[in-house]
Amino acid sequence: MSLKLVKVAAETANLFPNGNEFFFYEDSPKSTASFDAMMARDGKERFLLLTAKENAGDFAAFEGETVSGNGIFAKKAPLTEKNAAVLRKAFPWTAPVPVLNKKCSFGCGDRLGLASAAHAELFKKYDAFPVFAQQSIRELTLTKRTYRSVIDDATFLVFQAGYMGGYGADGDHLKSFEHIDMALEVGVTMLTLDLSDELHPAFADCCICEVEKAYNALSADVRENMEKLYLSAPVQLKSSKIEFSKEELMRCVLIYTDAMDFAAEVGAKLEAHGAGKVDLEISVDETSAPTLPEHHFFVANELKRRNVTFASLAPRFIGEFQKGIDYIGDLAEFRKQFGQHVEIADFFGSYKLSVHSGSDKFSAFPIIGELTNGHFHLKTAGTSWLEAVEAISFADPKLFREIYNKAFDALPAALKLYHITADFSVLPKEETLSDDQLPELLKCVPGRQLLHITYGAMLGEDQDMHNKIYRALFVHEDEYNKQLDEHFEKHIKLLGIPAK
Numbered sequence: 001m002s003l004k005l006v007k008v009a010a011e012t013a014n015l016f017p018n019g020n021e022f023f024f025y026e027d028s029p030k031s032t033a034s035f036d037a038m039m040a041r042d043g044k045e046r047f048l049l050l051t052a053k054e055n056a057g058d059f060a061a062f063e064g065e066t067v068s069g070n071g072i073f074a075k076k077a078p079l080t081e082k083n084a085a086v087l088r089k090a091f092p093w094t095a096p097v098p099v100l101n102k103k104c105s106f107g108c109g110d111r112l113g114l115a116s117a118a119h120a121e122l123f124k125k126y127d128a129f130p131v132f133a134q135q136s137i138r139e140l141t142l143t144k145r146t147y148r149s150v151i152d153d154a155t156f157l158v159f160q161a162g163y164m165g166g167y168g169a170d171g172d173h174l175k176s177f178e179h180i181d182m183a184l185e186v187g188v189t190m191l192t193l194d195l196s197d198e199l200h201p202a203f204a205d206c207c208i209c210e211v212e213k214a215y216n217a218l219s220a221d222v223r224e225n226m227e228k229l230y231l232s233a234p235v236q237l238k239s240s241k242i243e244f245s246k247e248e249l250m251r252c253v254l255i256y257t258d259a260m261d262f263a264a265e266v267g268a269k270l271e272a273h274g275a276g277k278v279d280l281e282i283s284v285d286e287t288s289a290p291t292l293p294e295h296h297f298f299v300a301n302e303l304k305r306r307n308v309t310f311a312s313l314a315p316r317f318i319g320e321f322q323k324g325i326d327y328i329g330d331l332a333e334f335r336k337q338f339g340q341h342v343e344i345a346d347f348f349g350s351y352k353l354s355v356h357s358g359s360d361k362f363s364a365f366p367i368i369g370e371l372t373n374g375h376f377h378l379k380t381a382g383t384s385w386l387e388a389v390e391a392i393s394f395a396d397p398k399l400f401r402e403i404y405n406k407a408f409d410a411l412p413a414a415l416k417l418y419h420i421t422a423d424f425s426v427l428p429k430e431e432t433l434s435d436d437q438l439p440e441l442l443k444c445v446p447g448r449q450l451l452h453i454t455y456g457a458m459l460g461e462d463q464d465m466h467n468k469i470y471r472a473l474f475v476h477e478d479e480y481n482k483q484l485d486e487h488f489e490k491h492i493k494l495l496g497i498p499a500k
């Protein structure tokens with residue numbers, strides 16, 4: 001880790017009233033032709049510390065307290081929207097770029113807007129491209145953040161780490177043009193289109209007579225075309241075949257056609273926005289039934305027929321990918337089915353598989369890495385928040401007890417938003433535990449899931465709690481970064497991502 005803090009040189013620091021408390025992040029100092037910049041902090045907050053010979057150009061464009069002496073100008077620039085924009089202009093590598101075209105990409109959700117510097121440290125070392133700015137509409141609502149602030153936080157943290165390798169910004173799980181427009185406006189470089197509102201999953205398991213009735217109501221031309229396309233001959237994949245029965249084809253047509261038409265509209269919108277500026281990920285994972293291989297093939301083929309350019313596709317895999325815990329299910333079966341999904345993606349050759357709810361799936365990671373040969377997108381969202389809670393559990397036990405109790409109050413509402421099967425009744429009351437035992441609550445499934453899904457109550461609803469958490473993580477920044485480093489390196493190693 002090189003997020004080490006170093007004392008700011010006296011000749012600059014002494015220009016400010018409390019400058020003797022200024023420290024900068026070791027890898028952050030960078031220069032343009034007209035000014036020098038570093039990410040710094042004092043006992044209260046993080047800020048950009050800028051120096052220049054003249055109070056002009058980009059230096060002058062930053063807002064903040066400006067002082068001068070010893071022949072230089074210095075500025076303490078707060079982490080505002082305006083300053084993020086000036087920083088991106090001066091140092092273009094702090095702005096997001098498309099990354100799904102890279103072999104291996106990794107979504108690191110950061111609900112707090114504090115984790116990306118530690119994430120960035122890892123991506124200096126490993127051969128994968130990160131998506132640091134990534135939130136779903138659900139997360140934005142619950143944390144009361146905006147896409148603007150999510151990208152701005154990533155901008156500052158990338159600068160803090162001195163990470164120049166490029167990162168993406170994902171408008172995650174978007175379902176409507178309203179939200180898509182909102183994300184495009186602030187410059188996301190990836191858009192995850194969640195088709196769940198356009199799917200008709202009831203046709204996956206309803207009786208055949210209902211399927212036939214609905215299918216036969218379609219025009220004869222449509223049916224004839226579908227049957228010609230999908231029933232003429234099986235499709236040979238590398239080691240398996242895709243062979244539609246008439247029944248499965250009818251189900252696919254009924255489940256997916258509306259969603260494919262919607263995806264085509266979104267695809268056209270992205271083309272109009274500027275070809276290659278925003279990667280499209282297609283997500284059909286937010287549904288109760290696993291995506292059968294025939295269904296995956298049908299979706300990819302229908303998108304191709306509609307000329308939709310997409311970079312990745314997230315099926316719903318067999319077994320349970322629940323938030324913040326390991327894979328639940330039969331690993332041999334997962335291996336078999338995941339292998340078929342890989343073969344389908346390889347058959348089309350134009351997109352890669354995306355694994356959602358991808359954090360903490362330690363037993364499945366070696367399979368994912370091996371069968372894709374490292375060609376995948378993995379998305380994690382809440383696990384960095386859990387690492388924050390874990391850091392607090394040992395660094396600030398009193399605050400952790402408050403969080404834990406509040407989580408129980410917030411649980412009924414959170415369970416309406418997240419699919420979780422843990423038995424929360426087994427969790428002990430905090431007053432029965434010593435401080436030393438508190439971190440153990442982050443090692444068990446119900447404890448992790450309780451704290452994983454109730455973040456909205458801590459970060460969005462309760463300003464006082466929000467402030468306490470941010471304060472604790474500011475004071476205990478090292479502990480939090482260390483947690484993140486270990487946790488994400490474990491992911492990276494098990495996935496077989498090679499070192500650079």
Ligand SMILES: [Zn+2]
Binds near residue numbers: 283285286314356357
């Ligand atoms: Zn998903």
